[in-house]
Amino acid sequence: MAVVVRRGRVLVTIFATVLIGSILCGQDASSPIAGPLSPQDSLSHFKLLDGLRMELVASEPQVIDPVAICFDENGRMWVVEMRDYPHGPAEGEDPRSVIKTLEDRDGDGVFEHVQVFADKLLFVTGVQPWRGGVIVTMAGEVAYMKDADGDGRVDVRETWYKGFAQENSQLRANHPKFGLDNHIYISNGLRGGSVVDARKPDSKVVELNGKDFRFDPTSFEFEALTGVGQFGLTFDDYGNRFVCSNRNPLKHIVLEDRDIARNPSYAPPTAVHDVAAAGEDSRIYPISRAWTTSNLHAGQFTAACGCLIFRGNAMPERFYGNGFTCDPTGNLVHRELLGASGATFTGRPDREGVEFLASPDEWFRPVNLAHGPDGALYVVDMYRAVIEHPQFMPDELKQRPDLALGTDRGRIYRITAQAKPDQFRWPQLGDVPSNSLPTLLEHPNSWQRETAARLLYERQDKSAVEGLSRLITSGNIPAARVHALWALDGLGSLSAEQIQAALHDEEPAVRAQGVVLAAAHMNESPSLRTAILKLADDDFAPVRFQVALALAPVQDAEEVAALRVIVLADARDVWARRAAAIASGERTLELFEGIVSQLPWGGRAAKPDEIDLIREFVTLATASKEDGAESRVLTAILDLPSNEHADRLRQIALQTFAEALPRRRTNLAALLKATEDKTQVEAVRAMFAKAGGVASDTSASAADRIEAVKLLASDENNQETMVALALAEPVQSVRVQAIDELSRSSDPMPWQELLAKFAGHSPSIRRAVINAALANEARTTMLLDAIEANHIKVAELETAQVGRLLKHRNSELRERAGKLLAAAIPEDRKKVLEDYQVVLKMDADPKRGQPIFKKNCATCHRIGEIGVNVAPDISDSRTKQPAQILADVLQPNRAIDNNYISYSVITVDGQALTGIIASDTATSITLRQPEDKTVTLLRSDIEEMRSNGISLMPEGLEKTIPPQDMADLISFIKNWRYLDGRTPLGESGD
Numbered sequence: 004m005a006v007v008v009r010r011g012r013v014l015v016t017i018f019a020t021v022l023i024g025s026i027l028c029g030q031d032a033s034s035p036i037a038g039p040l041s042p043q044d045s046l047s048h049f050k051l052l053d054g055l056r057m058e059l060v061a062s063e064p065q066v067i068d069p070v071a072i073c074f075d076e077n078g079r080m081w082v083v084e085m086r087d088y089p090h091g092p093a094e095g096e097d098p099r100s101v102i103k104t105l106e107d108r109d110g111d112g113v114f115e116h117v118q119v120f121a122d123k124l125l126f127v128t129g130v131q132p133w134r135g136g137v138i139v140t141m142a143g144e145v146a147y148m149k150d151a152d153g154d155g156r157v158d159v160r161e162t163w164y165k166g167f168a169q170e171n172s173q174l175r176a177n178h179p180k181f182g183l184d185n186h187i188y189i190s191n192g193l194r195g196g197s198v199v200d201a202r203k204p205d206s207k208v209v210e211l212n213g214k215d216f217r218f219d220p221t222s223f224e225f226e227a228l229t230g231v232g233q234f235g236l237t238f239d240d241y242g243n244r245f246v247c248s249n250r251n252p253l254k255h256i257v258l259e260d261r262d263i264a265r266n267p268s269y270a271p272p273t274a275v276h277d278v279a280a281a282g283e284d285s286r287i288y289p290i291s292r293a294w295t296t297s298n299l300h301a302g303q304f305t306a307a308c309g310c311l312i313f314r315g316n317a318m319p320e321r322f323y324g325n326g327f328t329c330d331p332t333g334n335l336v337h338r339e340l341l342g343a344s345g346a347t348f349t350g351r352p353d354r355e356g357v358e359f360l361a362s363p364d365e366w367f368r369p370v371n372l373a374h375g376p377d378g379a380l381y382v383v384d385m386y387r388a389v390i391e392h393p394q395f396m397p398d399e400l401k402q403r404p405d406l407a408l409g410t411d412r413g414r415i416y417r418i419t420a421q422a423k424p425d426q427f428r429w430p431q432l433g434d435v436p437s438n439s440l441p442t443l444l445e446h447p448n449s450w451q452r453e454t455a456a457r458l459l460y461e462r463q464d465k466s467a468v469e470g471l472s473r474l475i476t477s478g479n480i481p482a483a484r485v486h487a488l489w490a491l492d493g494l495g496s497l498s499a500e501q502i503q504a505a506l507h508d509e510e511p512a513v514r515a516q517g518v519v520l521a522a523a524h525m526n527e528s529p530s531l532r533t534a535i536l537k538l539a540d541d542d543f544a545p546v547r548f549q550v551a552l553a554l555a556p557v558q559d560a561e562e563v564a565a566l567r568v569i570v571l572a573d574a575r576d577v578w579a580r581r582a583a584a585i586a587s588g589e590r591t592l593e594l595f596e597g598i599v600s601q602l603p604w605g606g607r608a609a610k611p612d613e614i615d616l617i618r619e620f621v622t623l624a625t626a627s628k629e630d631g632a633e634s635r636v637l638t639a640i641l642d643l644p645s646n647e648h649a650d651r652l653r654q655i656a657l658q659t660f661a662e663a664l665p666r667r668r669t670n671l672a673a674l675l676k677a678t679e680d681k682t683q684v685e686a687v688r689a690m691f692a693k694a695g696g697v698a699s700d701t702s703a704s705a706a707d708r709i710e711a712v713k714l715l716a717s718d719e720n721n722q723e724t725m726v727a728l729a730l731a732e733p734v735q736s737v738r739v740q741a742i743d744e745l746s747r748s749s750d751p752m753p754w755q756e757l758l759a760k761f762a763g764h765s766p767s768i769r770r771a772v773i774n775a776a777l778a779n780e781a782r783t784t785m786l787l788d789a790i791e792a793n794h795i796k797v798a799e800l801e802t803a804q805v806g807r808l809l810k811h812r813n814s815e816l817r818e819r820a821g822k823l824l825a826a827a828i829p830e831d832r833k834k835v836l837e838d839y840q841v842v843l844k845m846d847a848d849p850k851r852g853q854p855i856f857k858k859n860c861a862t863c864h865r866i867g868e869i870g871v872n873v874a875p876d877i878s879d880s881r882t883k884q885p886a887q888i889l890a891d892v893l894q895p896n897r898a899i900d901n902n903y904i905s906y907s908v909i910t911v912d913g914q915a916l917t918g919i920i921a922s923d924t925a926t927s928i929t930l931r932q933p934e935d936k937t938v939t940l941l942r943s944d945i946e947e948m949r950s951n952g953i954s955l956m957p958e959g960l961e962k963t964i965p966p967q968d969m970a971d972l973i974s975f976i977k978n979w980r981y982l983d984g985r986t987p988l989g990e991s992g993d
Contacts, residue, residue: 035292038366038388042414045364045386050290052338052359054319054421060381061105061114061415069383069413071178072373075132076454078429080105080114083127085385086410089172091126098125100141102148104155110426112417118155121148126169128177128234131187133220134461138187140176143169144201145189145218162201164218164225167211168194176216177234181457183242183485183516185493189216190232190246200225214260215246221460229260229274234370235310239324240449240482241512242519243348245278245310252307252328253279253339255347257578258585265555266585268626276578279326279339279350286352289333290361306332306390309371309383312341314449317378317419326350327359327380331368331390335361336382345576346548360418366409375417377427378448384414437462441470444490445483456486460493468496475501481510488513488520499528506534511543518546522553539565544573548582556588563590567597570620574602575612584623592632595624599639609652617652618659625663633667633674636660641686650693651707654714657690661717671717691718698724701734701925709740716744726753730760733925733942739771746775746782754782758789761799762949765923766902769950773800777807783816790823796952797827798896799904832894835961839893843885845970849982852975855968862933863955866979871935873919874955875903880977888973892964895956905951906930910944919955 036048042062051057061082071083086099102121105114125142132138136149136159144165151158167176168191175192182188191211198216200206200223209216215230232246232254239245244256258274280286285304309329313322326339338359339350353359360369360382368390371383387409432443432454443455459467467490474487488505491497502524505517518538521531538550547569554562566583573579587594598620602613609617624636640656643649661671675684695718697703697711712728715721728741730753745753757764757772764772776786787808789795800808808820853869861870866878880888890897908916908930916938918930928948929939933955964972 034363035290036364038364039386039409039412040364040366045362045367045414046416048364049360049362049367050358051418052353052357055418056421056423057360057382058112058417058419059414060107060112060417063386063412063414065105065114065117066103066413066415067101067411068385068387068409069371069415070127070385071129071371072381072383072415073130073132074373074376074450074454075137076430076432076458077434078106078376078431080415081120081130081132081137082415083130084413085127085172087126087172088385091172097123098142100124100127102127102130102137102139102157107427107429110428112427114415120150120155121157121160126172126175128175128192129179129189131179131181132457133181133187138163138179138220140167140179140189143167143175143196145176145179163223164198164216165201166198166208167196167216168192170194173234178232178236180236180238181453181460182217182238182244183456183489185219185221185456185460185489186217187220188228188236188244190234190236191215191230193231193233193248198225215256221463227260229256229258229263234308235328237311239312240314241485241516245312245326247307247310247328249306249308250285250304251277251279251281252285252304252330252337253277253310253326253350254281257347258581262552262555262582262585266588268591268628269584269587269623271581271584276347278341278348279328279337286355287330287333287335287337288356288358288361289330289335290358291334291363291365291367304328304330304333304337306330309369311372311374311380313372313374313380315374315378315380316447317375317423318380319420322380325353327372329369329372329382331370331385333358333361334363334365334367334369335359336369336372343544345544345573346578346582366412368409374448374450376430376448376450376454377417377419378450379423380418382416382418384416385409386412386414432458436466437464438466438470441467441474441487441490444471444474444486445479447480449482452482452486456490459490463494465494465496468494471496472501475504481508481513484508484510484513485516488516492520492523497524499524499531502528502531503534506531506538511541511546514538514541514543515546515549518549518553522549525553536561536565539568540572544576544579547573548576548579551579551582551586555582555586557586557590557594560593563587563593563597566594567601570594570598570616571601574616575610577615580616580619584619587623589628591620591623592627592629592635595620596635596639599643609649614652614655617656621656621659622663625660626666633664633669634678634680637674637683637687641683651710654690654694655710657687658710658714658717661714672719691715691721694718695721695724698728698737705734705736708734708737712737712740712744716747722748722750729753730756735765735767735923735925739767742768742771742775746778749779749781751781751785754785758785759794761789761795762952763947764950765920765928766904767923769799769904770801773804777804780813780816783808783811783813787816787819787823796896797824798899798954799950799952800898801900802898805898828894828897832897832958836890836893839889839961839966839969840886842889842966842970842973845967847970847974849971849975849978852968852971852973853979853982855964855972856975859960859964859972866976873931873933873935875900877976878979883977885973885977888976889969892960892969892972893958895954895958896952899954903954905953905955907949907951908940908945909947910940911946912944916940917951917955 042059046059049057066082068084068086069082070085073081082103082105084101092098104118104120106116107114108116127141129140130137136147139146139148145163147161147163148157149159150156174194176189177192178190180188195212198209198211209227211227213231214227215232217228218225233248235247237245246254255276255278257276287304307328307330311327313325313327326341328337335358338353340353341348341350366386366388368385368387369382370385373381375381440455440459443451446452471487471491474483478484502517502521505513508514518535521535525531535550535553538546541547551569557563557566566586570583640660643653664670694711694714698708698715715725725741725745729745732738776782811817857869863874864870864877865872903919905917906920916930918932920928921931922929927939927941929937931937
């Protein structure tokens with residue numbers, strides 16, 4: 004039954020909020036508010052950028068737990084309510100997700116009319132209007148639902164696709180969106196799936212591991228796409244697709260999987276670009292007490308979702324094309340200014356230290372954003388005490404009592420320019436005849452354009468063709484011309500002449516879309532190929548990028564020449580290089596030779612991007628299937644100029660070539676022995692000799708020496724130089740590289756000495772030596788011999804290295820390692836740990852544990868504001884169980900990070916010092932000692948330096964920390980972040 008709130012307290016409350024609660028910029032942020040607040044009270048605390056206002060358009064009880072909204076062609080707001088978050092229904096109970104429609108029938112901006120469209124659904128995540136109903140993502144499927152009899156309730160329900168993963172309520176397929184190319188796109192939610200067309204028993208299966216999904220809603224063809232988005236998907240005006248995930252607020256999908264598939268021999272490192280700073284590089288500025296599961300993530304994105312490229316017209320023009328992302332953990336919406344960067348984009352925050360929208364109300368949980376028919380930005384607020392799935396919580400929080408608080412609340416806001424009119428007439432595009440829809444493609448609000456485009460594709464009405472054709476050449480805005488192209492394509496009425504017009508459009512973005520369409524229609528009209536080739540030297544990088552992809556795979560010398568033009572023009576753009584690599588197909592060798600012959604080496608040193616280009620194409624060309632490819636690549640490398648500017652590039656090219664040869668089942672030494680071209684042999688030998696000199700030259704830069712070492716690894720005659728560098732080189736980075744290169748050799752000679760002198764190695768050298776030992780069975784045997792002889796302590800192996808030993812494919816080595824590792828913990832330490840197990844069952848108080856930590860641990864460890872950072876960071880203990888913390892305290896030498904092993908140093912004047920190595924250079928070392936003291940020593944002043952093979956943390960703390968104090972200490976380490984009492988714990992955290 005529809006609910007129309009015309010009278011009474013609810014409507015009055017909301018209406019008052021709209022009139023007197025609108026937020027203007029400059030309002031000072033108040034102190035964090037624990038909540039919950041009423042809708043009008045919450046609205047009064049927002050901080051919003053200048054020139055904007057924010058209005059409440061719907062709230063509880065009309066909407067509960069909203070996670071997504073969209074508007075249909077007649078201005079109805081469709082609301083997805085995920086009431087079953089996070090656990091889902093209990094056994095025997097009905098699912099609780101709901102889809103509603105809301106209407107503003109009096110034009111005051113408040114959606115007062117509410118209709119339940121469908122209920123008892125499981126984990127609904129998104130809706131997309133289609134042919135009078137909606138496409139729905141939910142419960143591992145894509146469904147279609149429609150009200151066939153006009154009563155507002157679903158009557159038609161069809162499952163279209165099924166097989167999406169359902170492991171976690173917040174990692175599911177979501178955000179179905181109609182794209183520029185007349186497909187429905189879906190963000191996969193990270194967990195994959197094996198998707199089939201549920202209507203076809205013999206349907207193909209599409210695997211979605213690491214992929215997103217799209218389908219044509221008329222032909223129902225479907226495929227996997229490059230991804231992967233977690234909860235969010237958006238487009239710009241020209242079909243560029245963006246997604247997000249917890250730590251990645253805005254990612255651009257640069258290369259589609261269908262493009263990459265055109266060259267099975269090429270594997271790009273990534274197909275996705277972080278437009279906004281991600282992970283630990285991201286910065287957000289909450290004005291609430293933004294509690295993150297890991298304290299190390301404070302001030303960073305941890306729950307990025309609901310990304311949107313804003314393209315409405317109800318906010319000032321400066322916001323058009325900006326990227327917006329929600330962070331419900333931070334109680335804010337973040338804004339990025341986007342700029343072109345080759346084939347992709349770069350983002351930057353509008354202002355440091357200030358967010359687009361933020362609230363001190365800790366229950367404000369923005370989870371999604373949407374465009375409206377009015378051109379406004381809509382914010383979906385789930386309004387919960389907690390937005391976090393228990394699966395990702397530390398154990399002590401999994402049963403926190405406030406997980407379900409807020410399941411009776413939810414708010415939706417509209418943000419517009421401050422001067423926006425108070426009355427708005429919602430559009431009725433469903434009543435607009437098809438031949439009038441093309442005029443809406445010129446609307447300044449993208450919602451109007453995209454809705455018109457969708458209706459054109461739905462109706463398949465050819466009466467619109469004439470109006471669309473006019474737009475191709477006379478459309479006033481580029482977005483209209485692009486929409487007209489794709490709309491005609493969707494109607495099967497796009498001509499080669501219209502594509503040609505797009506290829507000659509004055510707007511670069513239109514030309515780029517023209518190339519995409521030309522590539523799809525090239526077989527029907529060969530003249531399009533000629534037109535595409537002419538755009539290889541277009542002034543606009545994205546056009547050249549699309550030309551490269553359109554040519555994939557190149558078929559003849561003319562196309563190779565066009566590709567070469569693109570590569571030379573875009574050498575600094577990694578995405579252009581990747582597109583060219585895809586397009587090169589089986590003619591990579593020809594392309595490489597052309598690039599090398601035409602790069603402007605002249606009288607200057609190669610630029611970094613040119614070096615990267617040569618590395619990439621040497622590798623690709625060496626992998627060519629053509630006969631004699633190795634010889635031709637080597638010839639091209641040796642034909643590079645030999646002068647002070649080009650010699651480093653020649654060296655890097657030769658080194659890259661040598662590294663690529665093993666994939667062809669050969670190596671550089673074998674190639675030189677087999678060649679009859681003695682001139683080539685002499686040239687390579689000369690390069691080896693020069694590299695040997697650079698590698699040993701202590702006055703050369705570390706970077707140049709490292710490059711030289713890489714090349715020397717291919718020279719059988721320079722092994723003595725490599726061994727000398729591995730054994731005694733003072734510059735640590737050069738020495739590590741020498742050890743790494745020697746690890747590819749089966750010669751056991753240097754490893755006896757490297758392992759015998761293990762105690763004197765710095766942390767980086769120790770790590771390199773152990774990793775090299777584990778790469779070869781003979782060396783692994785030598786490592787186990789050294790452990791058995793106590794030259795190397797088990798504790799000096801890192802956790803990952805221990806894991807490699809215990810999982811070694813050689814059963815004899817695996818068993819021997821297991822015995823040695825088991826015997827490494829002294830019996831007295833085992834006994835102490837056994838005796839102290841009673842601690843784990845004691846009632847503990849983290850407040851009592853705080854002074855115990857300060858007394859016994861703070862000289863080396865820091866938690867919160869207590870202590871110093873000398874030893875490893877133990878403040879983020881969310882993944883550690885109390886039993887593990889107890890073992891770490893009582894058995895500090897059981898496993899030690901190499902960066903924190905204690906060293907003893909004797910100076911030439913007899914001074915004895917102990918500490919961990921904080922810095923290690925060619926001329927000095929710096930020791931860090933308890934209480935954060937540091938001592939820097941010249942190497943010339945050091946007589947002896949040895950690892951103690953133990954941690955700075957002493958054994959025997961049980962002598963000063965009795966069991967009850969130990970229980971309290973562990974409780975403090977585990978629960979210190981909850982001492983303010985604002986994060987309620989479940990039983991496991993007591």
